[in-house]
Amino acid sequence: MVGIIANKKILIAPIGDIPHWVSEKIAKEIKSFFGFQTQISQLIDNIDFALDSERNQYSSSKILDLLDKNAPPDCIKIVAITEKDLFIPILTYVYGEARLNGRPCIVSIQRLVTGLELEAVSKGYKRIVKEAIHELGHTFNLRHCKDPACLMHYCRNLEDVDRKTNQYCRYCNILLSDNIRDIV
Secondary structure (H helix, E strand, O other): OOOOEEEEEEEEEEEOOOOHHHHHHHHHHHHHHHOEEEEEOOOOOOOHHHEEOOOOEEEHHHHHHHHHHHOOOOEEEEEEEEOOOEEOOOOOOEOEEEOOOOOEEEEEOOOOOOOOOHHHHHHHHHHHHHHHHHHHHHHOOOOOEOOOOOOOEOOOOHHHHHHOOOOOOHHHHHHHHHHHHHHO
């Protein structure tokens, strides 16, 4: 997107022990990509309410409900970031989840960063940004794309995440532009 859209902001909401630099980098990338102001603010400090003790994972859907409820009125979208492992009942795990054409989305860094070596951290950072923009795309009513290079492509594993580019395809960009125009 070109230019910054005034009076509309996307909230970056870290949950738990997310390093501040991660939130700052995501905020910067989202501002550049979508053209909305970003703000970093914690909306939830504890997600134990969403823990499924049998799976030892957290229900991303329950977290989305609380994010939406706690959202300040001046934010149009919320991107929550957690280090906890997320799930939805029909999948073993998810990198993230979003409300289609809604306000909240969440991304877990748990499975996206696979080591502490410099290369792994760099790859992990790129993965986190890709998944944050992917989930945010769903909040702008974008669905999964068949183009494996598009950020809106559904990823089954880390190789899929690494393979896709850091951009939407032409078709998804047109849909995004239409949906943003409706907001502003």
